[in-house]
Amino acid sequence: MSWPPDAAPPYRAFYAGRRVLVTGGLGFIGSNLARELVDLGAQVTIVDALIPDYGGNLFNIDGIADRVRVELADVRDAAAVAAAVRGQDVIFNLAGQVSHIDSMRDPHTDLDINCHAQLSLLEACRAHNPGVKVVFAGTRQVYGRPSSLPVTEDHLVKPTDVNGINKAAGEYYHLVYNNVFGLRACSLRLTNVFGPRQLLKHNRQGFIGWFIRLAIEDQEIQIYGDGSQVRDLVFVDDAADAFLRAGASDDANGRVFNVGGEEPITHRALVERLIDVCGTGRYRFVEWPPEKRAIDIGSFYADSSLIARTLGWRPAVGLHDGLQRTVAFYRAHMPQYVPAAARVGAP
């Protein structure tokens, strides 16, 4: 498709003047999405709790802070959620507990955030805003260890950890509320998303941000096992684009879509690529830590042809380009993501 040179494509023009809520909007994907929405002329409200050790970071809205409304509230606060959903046209529902490791140490907190709070949001929509469109941030973690590759949306849901279970339940709620109560809702099952504004403070939210930090700090990256595991990576702007498309199209309602990258790559090759882009960092193979081994999913990459066919989405940013943009961003803003005192070699 092509559009007049100065016109946004329809799914982007859709957002001009729309009232849009982004839960988890100070986090990694949420903030990149919020920035896009502001550019497109949407009236953006962000709900985020800034839970320590989670991905929320006020610097993530640097430059748009005066053009978004920020509610510092926890999605577990049903009253705050009910107030926030009123009057919205679209809700991008990204608030969540995303650490697999944390979910095994404190499963009840994961459940409260990824299930109870999701039900509260959907109940609030049903009661106060039944016409709203909700796009849920799902995860490839619901598939668990794949029985075949690439993984399509028809693959069995077999999570390997509590986080995967609760994220699956949160997704199913959205589909049931779509089917039974007439809300319009869908879910994007994201694979490994990377890019600017990701949490770098610790390594409990996936490997990619952590590897990027270590490479930039010229430290050693530890690769578990032989590094032959495959993953597909999505640059965050592409992930945000998938949300924009899903939010604007009723063809998405009641459905789940894989959102994955087009260049499956082994951990080892990814680390080599990253070190090459950075010009710093090194790596070493180490034994799997038992608690990570127990919930590991082996190799994974997604078949994203359903969202391509249905919503016209394809990733636009290749891995190399994405890594370059990511590294440049953190080199410019590292103190906002890793306090100086926490950096390796800090006095």
Added chain:
Amino acid sequence: MSWPPDAAPPYRAFYAGRRVLVTGGLGFIGSNLARELVDLGAQVTIVDALIPDYGGNLFNIDGIADRVRVELADVRDAAAVAAAVRGQDVIFNLAGQVSHIDSMRDPHTDLDINCHAQLSLLEACRAHNPGVKVVFAGTRQVYGRPSSLPVTEDHLVKPTDVNGINKAAGEYYHLVYNNVFGLRACSLRLTNVFGPRQLLKHNRQGFIGWFIRLAIEDQEIQIYGDGSQVRDLVFVDDAADAFLRAGASDDANGRVFNVGGEEPITHRALVERLIDVCGTGRYRFVEWPPEKRAIDIGSFYADSSLIARTLGWRPAVGLHDGLQRTVAFYRAHMPQYVPAAARVGAP
């Protein structure tokens, strides 16, 4: 297989002297299972909250009450659950919210019972009794509306209601704790179970008990739509036998098994059979109530060959025989299941 005439088969002999906990043990399936366990010489503890409108009923342990320990506690009480799991050899985990309709009206309560409490039980096992065996009462509701029949365990999990979602999560927790933390756990996905000691007070826990009550009371049974929907039914003694086999075998660990009947039957034919067995009752076709239509799953019957191959289970009681035994039980004990004042035609 055959055994000496006076010897129990090994999976039944296994329970002699074992310490066994049955959560939801005053309910329909739990109490029938507890009765079997007492007969087999197990030391049985029952945890049940006797929540009004749920299936717990003290009359269900009439005749064995002096041979079981009953803890009147709610599985949402994590401390009570932690105390109960200590020292047990096997836990049959049947406590749950089972009404699909109620789950759509009050999804948070369903979540608390079917997810939070399940995590509390598993966390307590992990902390205080990591060698225990846990058999979870799953449900065919996790499959939702089948895409093909009969339904095998490889069918996608696509629940149509909140109860199905939360029961799926509860089941997955058991599998993850089996795989990651070394507990031994499995799940039985039960289809429509019927027989003595089922709740008859209201019609929000499935159609079969309600139909039986109406037929016995010589009332009109309302069949939604044209009654062409197919179900498979399992007599409760057979369901209890599946639990006994799963509890005694490590071949079951980490797995899910369908537990269904061998004679799929339409609603209409089932009602005709029931009226024939009772000699009372009548039926009429009515429009689907919208709230039930929205979460209905269409026709369903299970392929139970996996549990047949793995654990040797097959249903032993046919539909006609099961209905006769069920009707005879309620005719003898109706006041214990439907208070006289609630019966149709009561003064």
